[in-house]
Amino acid sequence: MSLPRIAVDAMGGDEGVRVMIEGAALARRRHDQFKFLLVGDETRIKAALEKHPNLRASSEILHTDDVISGEDKPSQALRRAKTTSMGRAIQAVKNGDAGAAVSAGNTGALMAIAKLTLRTMPGIDRPALAALLPTLGDNDVIMLDLGANTECDSRNLVQFAIMGSAYARVATGRNEPRVRLLNIGTEEIKGTDLLRDAAATLKGAAEDLAISFDGFTEADKMCRGDVDVVVTDGFSGNIALKAVEGTARFVADLLRRSFASSLRSKIGFLISRPATELLKHHLDPNNHNGAVFLGLNGIVVKSHGGANAAGVANAVAVTARLLEENVTERITADLARVGGESWRMPRTQEERA
Template sequence: MSLPRIAIDAMGGDEGVRVMVEGAALARRRHDRFKFLLVGDEPRIKAALETHPNLRASSEILHTEGVISGEDKPSQAIRRAKSTSMGLAINAVKTGDAGAAVSAGNTGALMAMAKLALRTMPGIDRPALAALLPTLGDNDVVMLDLGANTECDTRNLVQFAIMGAAYARVVTEREAPRVRLLNIGTEETKGTEELREAANVLKAAAADLSISFDGFTEADKVCRGDVDVVVTDGFSGNIALKAIEGTARFVGDLLRRSFSSSLRSKVGFLVSRPATELLKHHLDPNNHNGAVFLGLNGIVVKSHGSANVAGVANAVAVTARLLEEDVTHRITADLARVGADSLRMRGPMEERA
């Protein structure tokens, strides 16, 4: 089976062309069946490809000089969809010229463009941004939504659970992923009405959806390793994600400060190097780079703006796995399995639909 190729917005991100191209080259070494469409300034892409003959051989370049900047508002970006590297990468997914697009550019612009060009899947009201977080367990945890939707209703949360479970099946190979809703307590009475309703719907539909629904979880238990999918609205999800990232960085800074506080500590640091390197590796956001925009007719992956070559390679690898496993069709199948109608009938969602 020939696999759809991956469109890379070569111009987005703080580091520009070189990091995007080298990241793709690194990912290609691990997934050599994939082909690429590199979108952006042709001379600069060609220059970056010079040291990567393998990637060059499996890539086509789509030239454009237009770039969406970090300051561009989504509304401005949309108007420049056909003349920018980000817009053309997404458009390639729309036309079927590529199966997925990867960009390290402006998140708001990327989401707006992707939504407009690719439209949401049948049965999905709103797409969501999903990422993988490290855990103390055997596999990463999928968390969504991370900021695509500031406010969410019950239907949105249920659909996020279905999309998140499909993603988790790819990542964990677990047939019935363990799904929980993020809340401020685990008792059934906790949280907003939307959360309590979503819990009722998911409990009733768990068997049909082939998920293991375990109720609510709290933000301090996301990384404990006993849950595969954490579902939340985009506001809380963004708060939780950034609190986790910020604290990991904060602790790293404190650790560095502690290790340089005395000569003995400095010696200890040198001896402990393998241990701290292990920790650093585990917490390095580049090793979990690649937030997936789920629920559209096509896959769009956001690489972090400050990701390094390894980080971009991870984002491309995530994209490759989602394509290989054909996640978009899996979500469609799951939605069909429970039936959009049956979902609509369960719980008191109908009132707000």
């Protein structure tokens, strides 16, 4: 099957062109139906493509030598959206020259440009950043928001749940994703009024939304494998994500130090190497790379800035799957199934009154 082209911001990320091109080439080798629009400095891209003739044959280059740096503020990035590799990759999605965009660049800039260029879908107030996290179960868990919106109201949380559920049906194949709100406890009385309002709305709309909603989950339980979508505001979500990533690195470093502490430990490492390699693979963020901005009129995927070629290839694969499964249309359909405006809650205390 032929998919729409994927626009790749070839200049983004810690190592820029080399890793982005290597990642796209690896994705192309795994899936020969992928086609690319490579956005960035043409000279550098052509030089990188010399090692990847298969990618070169399936790609077009859109030249620009202007790059958004990691230090640029979103407001600065917006002013240069029409000239930078990131901005032009997203503009290609709007123009129909590409079906989706991938960038490993500045997250704040990517969010700002994507939102301004593509706008939010009807029925969605704010886009959210969603990513897959490893679990002890058969499927990864989708968590959102991971930093796009530091402050959210109940309406935003319900919208995030709808978007996350549509993504979960693609990622897990589960017809009724198990959805929970992140909270400080699982009891109904726990949390803020906003969380309890969102929980009440989701509980009432669960059948129309085709989700399994059972209230709250805590941060230490979200990776056990018994939930498919964890919903929270971007402030809490970003903290939780970094805590999970930091714990994974801590465990890996602790094991490495322990195995190097003595001859007996080194022998133990050799015996347990298959298990430690499996653990390393499971915790490697490159194997779960590719966060999605859900709720836009188009697909934009954020690759981790420090991702290696395998990580970039995974981000490209996530992008292609979202295109293939029409996730944007799925979200639109889910919004329609719950009666358009009828599920929306009031924003403020005055509106509640």
